[in-house]
Amino acid sequence: MGEASYQRADSPPVQLLEARATTSLDQNYQPVRTPLDPSGAIPVLSTASIVLKFDRFLLPRSVGGAALADFVCLSGDLAAEVRTPADCVNPIPLAATYNPVQREVILRQVEGMQGLVPGSRYALTVLGPVDEDAPSGVRAFDGAPLRDNVRIEFTVAATNPPQATPEFRMPGGDFYCQRDLECVMEKCDDDPVCTMCVRGAAYVLFSCAGCHIDGNASAGLNLNVGAPLFNNVAPLLETAIGRAAHQTQVGEHAHLAEQTPERFGRAMPIIDPNNPGNSYLLYKIIIGENAIDPSLTGEAAEQLREEIERLRAAFVMGVPMPPPEWGIPQFRFFPEKPDDPTLTQYVDGMDILSAWILAGAVPRDCSMPAP
Numbered sequence: 258m259g260e261a262s263y264q265r266a267d268s269p270p271v272q273l274l275e276a277r278a279t280t281s282l283d284q285n286y287q288p289v290r291t292p293l294d295p296s297g298a299i300p301v302l303s304t305a306s307i308v309l310k311f312d313r314f315l316l317p318r319s320v321g322g323a324a325l326a327d328f329v330c331l332s333g334d335l336a337a338e339v340r341t342p343a344d345c346v347n348p349i350p351l352a353a354t355y356n357p358v359q360r361e362v363i364l365r366q367v368e369g370m371q372g373l374v375p376g377s378r379y380a381l382t383v384l385g386p387v388d389e390d391a392p393s394g395v396r397a398f399d400g401a402p403l404r405d406n407v408r409i410e411f412t413v414a415a416t417n418p419p420q421a422t423p424e425f426r427m428p429g430g431d432f433y434c435q436r437d438l439e440c441v442m443e444k445c446d447d448d449p450v451c452t453m454c455v456r457g458a459a460y461v462l463f464s465c466a467g468c469h470i471d472g473n474a475s476a477g478l479n480l481n482v483g484a485p486l487f488n489n490v491a492p493l494l495e496t497a498i499g500r501a502a503h504q505t506q507v508g509e510h511a512h513l514a515e516q517t518p519e520r521f522g523r524a525m526p527i528i529d530p531n532n533p534g535n536s537y538l539l540y541k542i543i544i545g546e547n548a549i550d551p552s553l554t555g556e557a558a559e560q561l562r563e564e565i566e567r568l569r570a571a572f573v574m575g576v577p578m579p580p581p582e583w584g585i586p587q588f589r590f591f592p593e594k595p596d597d598p599t600l601t602q603y604v605d606g607m608d609i610l611s612a613w614i615l616a617g618a619v620p621r622d623c624s625m626p627a628p
């Protein structure tokens with residue numbers, strides 16, 4: 258049975274809002290991505306990754322199910338019309354990861370395989386499913402397909418800045434503990450461990466432990482990461498990582514966390530290592546105030562509000578997290594004002610909680626030096 262049979266009558270098709278690729282590096286030699294430019298005036302670096310931003314929350318396996326992305330065609334053969342993955346001539350292989358907070362898919366070139374050639378021109382085609390039952394092709398979480406295939410041409414720069422390196426993978430790091438460097442310089446002298454300055458995923462989860470703590474674990478979820486030392490990993494391992502969310506346990510296979518349930522959302526893990534798009538904890542945050550992007554106004558803000566209502570109607574139950582009556586948000590996924598001190602750390606355009614889940618969701622004792 259295909260996903261489309263679950264599609265609700267009020268479920269609109271998916272639209273691609275933007276495709277950005279690396280066109281330069283910032284002062285820390287990190288990629289700066291700008292919208293793909295068919296005129297060729299802003300050429301893309303040959304080391305680039307490409308980010309696709311969609312208007313709807315996606316079905317993660319429709320954009321990340323295969324090792325190599327089969328819902329896009331990146332090819333130097335500009336004459337071919339690409340309607341299905343089979344039409345893609347001599348493709349540049351790409352690996353995809355989905356970030357539900359931003360509704361973005363990041364496409365990376367693959368080490369050891371054919372990559373972008375300096376000075377050449379390419380066409381990127383983003384593909385919807387060929388029919389109701391097609392396993393590949395961009396779909397919303399409720400099965401609604403991409404409205405139309407989208408084709409964008411761009412040119413690759415003849416030369417790169419000397420510091421450019423291929424963006425084969427997300428930059429590495431200690432995403433769970435991650436110290437804020439300014440904080441370390443101000444408050445910790447030369448203590449490299451300095452748990453006072455932990456700002457990684459552990460810090461975001463710590464802001465939830467007021468309710469999700471031993472003895473009062475709301476909905477059986479214990480997020481007591483052991484502040485101020487951030488040295489307690491057992492509760493996460495026992496109640497969150499790979500554990501099905503109670504609120505999603507409906508239907509006959511309800512007791513086991515499912516990586517690929519027949520219906521998206523059912524028996525979803527609270528935290529699914531390597532798969533932020535299948536992690537219920539993120540959706541509980543996404544539907545709440547800490548994930549509101551204040552830069553969206555007017556129609557865009559209204560559309561996102563409606564989309565969040567669809568998430569809640571489909572599978573995100575109960576109240577948003579942290580609940581509004583909990584008071585001032587202690588972290589935000591999008592800044593409210595410039596230099597917002599509550600803004601979550603970011604890794605290559607992704608909030609650190611999602612980045613930690615994508616990197617495998619391994620908790621650790623932050624009072625020990627990084628391995």
Ligand code: HEC
Pocket residue numbers: 461462464465466467468469475476477478501502503504505527537538541542574575576577578579580583
């Ligand atoms: C003020 C208390 C409070 C705070 C703070 C709080 N929660 Fe909750 N949480 C609850 C309660 C009560 C429930 C069960 C009822 C509901 O979801 O509406 C719950 C349920 C959940 C669930 C569903 C668990 C399941 O098995 O279905 C998740 C996931 C969750 N919270 C994550 C978080 C995260 C992440 C944070 C911090 C960003 C957070 N909570 C902060 C009280 C809280």
